[in-house]
Amino acid sequence: MVRGKVHLKKIQNPVNRRVTFSKRKSGLLKKAKELSVLCDAEIGLFIFSATGKMYESAKPSMNRIIGKYQKISASTGDKLELSDNLELYGTFI
Structure with a gap:
């Protein structure tokens, strides 16, 4: 049995x-955790819902991952713009 192709478009029904x-958020968080465990990868994930609620998952810690990102991007000069709201996570390692 073959699944039909899923057309990606906004779901109109709010419920x-x-x-x-x-469901998709739970699956994404699970996959990120599995990737971290299986491959010994450091993973930081932010998800914002349509209502503005933030969900995050990090292995080992979000502070460590953001600090590592900033250190590496500063040395390469290839930096993505991170929000000024990152001070919510305290001092980076």
């Missing part, structure tokens, strides 16, 4: 959209 977000 279905929230349910899909919840």
Whole structure:
């Protein structure tokens, strides 16, 4: 049995959209954790819902990952713009 192709477009029904977000968010967090464990990778993940609620997952810690990102990007000069709100995470390692 073959699944049909999924067409990516915004889900119009708000209830279905929230349910899909919840399920997909859980799956994404699970996959990030699995990748971290299986491959000994350091992973930081932010997810913002349509209502503005933030979900995060990090292995080993978000402060360490953001600090490492800033250190590496400063040395390469190839820096993505990070929000000024990162001070919420305290002093970076």
